[in-house]
Amino acid sequence: MFTVGPVAENTYIFRRDGSDRALIVDPGDEADKLLDAIRALGVKLDGILLTHTHFDHVGAVAPVAKATGAEVWVPEIEKFVLDDINSFVPWPDFGPFESYDAEHTIKGGEKLELADFEIDVLFTPGHSPGHVTFSIPDEQAIFSGDVLFEGSVGRTDLPGGDWGTLLESIRTLVDTLPESTSVYPGHMGLTSLGAERAGNPFLAELAR
Numbered sequence: 001m002f003t004v005g006p007v008a009e010n011t012y013i014f015r016r017d018g019s020d021r022a023l024i025v026d027p028g029d030e031a032d033k034l035l036d037a038i039r040a041l042g043v044k045l046d047g048i049l050l051t052h053t054h055f056d057h058v059g060a061v062a063p064v065a066k067a068t069g070a071e072v073w074v075p076e077i078e079k080f081v082l083d084d085i086n087s088f089v090p091w092p093d094f095g096p097f098e099s100y101d102a103e104h105t106i107k108g109g110e111k112l113e114l115a116d117f118e119i120d121v122l123f124t125p126g127h128s129p130g131h132v133t134f135s136i137p138d139e140q141a142i143f144s145g146d147v148l149f150e151g152s153v154g155r156t157d158l159p160g161g162d163w164g165t166l167l168e169s170i171r172t173l174v175d176t177l178p179e180s181t182s183v184y185p186g187h188m189g190l191t192s193l194g195a196e197r198a199g200n201p202f203l204a205e206l207a208r
Contacts, residue, residue: 026050027061119135140178152188
């Protein structure tokens, strides 16, 4: 996990133990740091997986993709944002970022086979319209982007955000995946679905 950029976004590089093939989730910023890590690990990057296209999650996509040759998987209905990132940065003084034309689109329901992992793509909108969560069942792990955090949840005041929709996405995760599932979120620390069901105050509505 690398926490990068001015809004402390979590980027993840992961691989099977001992494998020379890896994946990266949400390369948000500081491309040189991420590329240095890939080189230090001695791995070939098999893919770049994006949970959504807010600038803090995709700011390093283009340089990482171009340097490694890895192809990009982006939520289908948010691909146009990645195509023209700087038009969708909501605040001044961030960027500029390099746009990228992703090779693959996803919308939820897909099963990806990359770097010796089988990855379920789960449609989890609410923070953004096309947001997806990447689930690796045999590792009991999810990359939750900005849906679920340690003790918190994703904001819904950005374009396309909706609290009710976000809550239903979280309900899907906690109702269909084991409580022991590790959560690798887009911001803040690591957690588990069980810990968040038990103690996350924003999830109180799920018990109603």
